Amino acid sequence: MRMLNQEEEADVEVTWEDQQKINSFSKLNAKYSDFELNYESKKQEKEYLDDLTEELELADEDDRIKYKIGEAFISISVEQAQQRIEKDKEILIQELEQIQNEMNSINEQMSQLKVHLYGKFGKAINLEKE
Incomplete structure (x- = not known):
């Protein structure tokens, strides 16, 4: 954290709506x-x-593979293990896409809030990650 110098200070009143946007x-x-x-x-x-x-x-x-499901291991063929892994990868890919979409949505909302808050408070507010 750092102190603001006098040029960065803003003499702007923080309204309830502004505080709600900062909290959001x-x-x-x-x-x-x-x-x-x-x-x-x-x-x-x-x-x-x-x-x-x-x-x-x-x-x-012809090998048998010990495949972990929950807390237990089962013995399955290599082909069955490959099929299960492919299904798991497909599920992970879908989850990654969903998480990425959520992140994009949140990033867009944050950008809109930044525009408003920086517009009102200028350098007196810091909304960037350090």
């Missing part, structure tokens, strides 16, 4: 951060599944 921006910002973390987690999980797919391509088709 703060909530959206926190929500966006949560979505970012979730997105990165899902992206990492998809990368693990991609790596696993490559490993299973090298496995012998």
Whole structure:
């Protein structure tokens, strides 16, 4: 944090509506951060599944694979494991797209609030991540 110098100070009254917009921006910002973390987690999980797919391509088709479902492991064929992994990847891709759409929507709302708040308060308000 830093102190504002006199040029950055604004002598503008903060109305109730302005405060509501600031609060909305703060909530959206926190929500966006949560979505970012979730997105990165899902992206990492998809990368693990991609790596696993490559490993299973090298496995012998007659081998049995221990596949984890919840807390239990089941023994399935390589082909069944590949099918399950492909389904899991498809689900992850859909989830990633959904999260990205949510992030885009939140980003758009935040941009609209920034325009209004910066327009009124100028440099006296900081809405950027550091």
